[in-house]
Amino acid sequence: MGDPRGTGRSDGRGTSAARPKRPTMSDVAARVGVSQALVSLVFRNQPGASADTRRRVFQAAEELGYRPDTAAQLLRRTRSRQLGVLFTMRQPHDVGIVEALYPAARKHGYTLVLNAMVDTRDERQAMDELLGLRCEAIITIGTTFERHHPATGVGGPSIVEINPLTRAAGTDVVRTAERNGIRQAVDHLVAQGHRAIAHVDGGAMPAADERRRGYRAAMRRHGLADHIQVHPGDYTEESGARAARDLLARGELPTAVIAGNDRCAHGLLGTFLRAGVHVPEDVSIVGYDDSQLARLSFIDLTSVRQDAAEAAERAVRAAVERLDEGRTADRDIVLDPTLVVRGSTGPARTPSAPDGDLLR
Amino acid sequence: MGDPRGTGRSDGRGTSAARPKRPTMSDVAARVGVSQALVSLVFRNQPGASADTRRRVFQAAEELGYRPDTAAQLLRRTRSRQLGVLFTMRQPHDVGIVEALYPAARKHGYTLVLNAMVDTRDERQAMDELLGLRCEAIITIGTTFERHHPATGVGGPSIVEINPLTRAAGTDVVRTAERNGIRQAVDHLVAQGHRAIAHVDGGAMPAADERRRGYRAAMRRHGLADHIQVHPGDYTEESGARAARDLLARGELPTAVIAGNDRCAHGLLGTFLRAGVHVPEDVSIVGYDDSQLARLSFIDLTSVRQDAAEAAERAVRAAVERLDEGRTADRDIVLDPTLVVRGSTGPARTPSAPDGDLLR
DNA sequence: CTGAAAGCGCTAACAC
């Protein structure tokens, strides 16, 4: 049963036994005494083999250490049933979506192929890898899809974008009703007596534009147009910290700040606390994403929640509709977020309290 | 040359034109008027084709939108030159390593196949996927490698473990000299006059054991055995927060705390700040990993740095040595960490100051 | 229920 090629082959593999060839379906078939095609059938759970044969096939496979070869399957199969995922690992919310994609894909009989976008590899290259692996659809998360990618044309893969930077034609989009989320945040703050509510935005990052607009609209609707105050940011902690320092330097703090996302809120919170500004007594802070960060006991951030599991499920559904159900029209799927109220927001400082009093 | 199946086929693909077959090498060859093998040669950058032919091949490929099929390459090639990566996305330091693996692998002519371990997919299943894709080696990051995996035997893939939970025979390990790192932290604190130095450990997490031991050893070496104080933790923010609350409840704070990792340190820091305990005036805090977290301006954590890029490079090197250079003996690669001093550590409170004074 | 045969798109070894 052992590898008969013997030792000492000068194949550059050193002195250990020559690497035994990995067993194939034919090896399993030979061992059981059936045809290779039948083994294939058994492994695919197709009808056409007796219960006893199945048992013997599995046992032989086990004994041989057989493992189906994905490359061969992929090559021969009509459909790959693979979904490519383009993501970055830097935004915590994106990580949650990636995790949620696994069960969603499996539920529909698809497999995931992950491809991280890091600085050194551009989206184009990552896409190429995914397409080379015959992915039938690509799901991008929070990235700006390069719409002029050569593969985008007719016959190319379906593209589903989760929280894209800009919407491209010919793709499905799963996004959050950002304005709705921000509106809930503003409503909540106004109900607590806040009027001077600032916003630290996300600059050119995904959804930042909508959030900024939503903030402005909500403020106006409450008659607080005069209090509109947008600070530049980019969804990072440091941008929140910078905004906090600006605010502190200016000596007049708003009573509440809505951050572009949780990381930014974290920067605001941390910087305020370091400066002796109490949250929420002096300033209320609202985040966005309801990430793990927001839930930490010592951060305890009121935040706008986007359900990662639902976004993942909807994205997979969208791909399945195109792939298996013949849909061709673009879909725009908008998910409603909900505000999760935690300890970082509270009643506004009484208007009568002099602002200067605040930096004790 | 076009798909002659025409429109209106009731193949469940809706009314759009029938999905055009993806072009193959033969299509490119036909268009140029050369053999398919020659096209293959051109794409592999092998000698044997004239400059003019190369140009025409690339042009035809471009026009056709041709893209090499990875499955077919993988199937036919002798070597896959693929490295599988098993990782979790929950530890920031691990994310840094994954990112650093891309350039390291490319440098040695290898491609990465990522596989995230999330709650719903166990390591075994993730491994199987990687092996099905013909990965020649598996690099695991911060996970406990299941040593009884059936593929582990002779002829299986090489395994390289980065910061594993426990070391398994038959694998290469890239790890940090944890004791060294902790010793540097203790030395630094002692030099600043600290004596009551506590440690919040990482429980059963990777490397936690070594760090705990290193802490005890370093304390003893400084004659501070009486001050040894280990609090249970698990590398999460909440475990740091819990330790901080315990410490506060006990009414007597050490002058410094060495956390099991940065996330834990973050929990300590945040909880202390919330409670009005100043860092580093009242308590110094040291983290571990020197993650992005540690570098944030409002966290500014003294931390033990493990170089992610070096760990990644060494891991790939280890795989390459086995795969391309015939090494068969196990390697244990130990990387020396360095302490990065930032603002979370400072001189110890003067011993004369009554402890009770501390919670102002 | 089982088997034989024909490839999927490409690479590698060889002939021209």
Added chain:
DNA sequence: GTGTTAGCGCTTTCAG
């Protein structure tokens, strides 16, 4: 320089 040939390990179709 270029073309020919023979598969890689599997799925799929068609005959028993």
